[in-house]
Amino acid sequence: MYDVHHINAMRYSRDHKKQTHTRLVKKAAEQFRRRGVQGIGIAKLMSQLGLTHGGFYAHFRNKDELISAATRQMFEEAAARMEAAAEKVPEGGKVAAIVNYYLSAGHRDSVTQGCMLPALAGEMSRQPGAVRKAYTQGLSAYAARISKYMRGAGEEDRRNQARLLFAGMAGSMMLARSVDDPAMSDEILRQAREFYSSAFQSRETAAGG
Amino acid sequence: MYDVHHINAMRYSRDHKKQTHTRLVKKAAEQFRRRGVQGIGIAKLMSQLGLTHGGFYAHFRNKDELISAATRQMFEEAAARMEAAAEKVPEGGKVAAIVNYYLSAGHRDSVTQGCMLPALAGEMSRQPGAVRKAYTQGLSAYAARISKYMRGAGEEDRRNQARLLFAGMAGSMMLARSVDDPAMSDEILRQAREFYSSAFQSRETAAGG
DNA sequence: TGTACATCAGTGAACGCGCGTTCACTGATGTAC
């Protein structure tokens, strides 16, 4: 269904532009998390790919479209990481594994690779409609992918549990990152790990699985 | 201990400048929450007070000092609101009152008057040292003022409980504000109210009132 | 009571800078013949 029918005339390899597009979205996803959506401009972003700013508009109609694409990318990345953390442990420990991974010092210290919620959700309420739409869909998809590890009466309930858990963990991570004092930051994470892993037990544990 | 000794030569009333200072901090606290710290500039802020931008530097050395002052103001305001919500109800219901107030649609819809955490904590980790210091102190003072309503073995434990509760509620409020869909937003708040008011019971209830 | 002067909160032009966006262009490539 791609436009593969008129592949003719290209400067670089067949899918060079697609690769540039991908690199751009990934770099944006990193930089937005590190500096905030307003904290990094098109020119700086493009120069970090070895390109100049004018070329940006061959890939996106405007900055908001890039923000939307980066938002989808960030949710997708984070969901994959959470699944990876959960898949490493046996049934019954999966929620604890997710909580311990999410609320780890490693996750705190790698903002550019982590969940977007602690870094960017506060700014999302100030974004234009198109961005918020992409964000809301991304968040729902995120909760849906985590739901399989949660306790709950049905799929919808499990998704709500996942959303509640991630909202809470995002709040604690946000505080752990914003605070001045490293010891306080560690304490915030430690207390949150304890609280959330006991409050949300694994689906299988609860079911006796 | 004020500089009241050389009160001479003044255009307006005796404490006119102090009043302007106060108005400026309050307006900044509103606008920062609504638009983000980078979303409102000195010129716009001053013009909202009927003043011009140049006068700003008679009140603050730079924008960061205003951010610090506004941060203290926001924590102070929020703490007072939480105490007011708690004082309205009898012993045993105070944590529930705080949770229900914090996670209300009213609080969600009045960003400019609400707790700064859902609106600004994400940006705080990107602020310069002086701002983060004021923020960290403000947060600790906030937790200390709420601690009297919390369960816990000692004062430190109760402060930690308050911080954990507010981190979690801030995360849920942040999601409720960022999401596109009003029904989803209401659901996020409803589920969070249920979860946090049952997870954190009042000090007096736990102690047997 | 009347005049000269000092005070200082606030004014507004100017600064260098970075932003998002537009657009005429370049030049390496694949294709047609």
Next chain:
DNA sequence: TGTACATCAGTGAACGCGCGTTCACTGATGTAC
């Protein structure tokens, strides 16, 4: 195999704009005499 041409990802000058900050100034006031 060799030449002319079409393609198009990326270039870079230019746009209008808003930012934080500086600084010489203004003008209403209180004080001194």
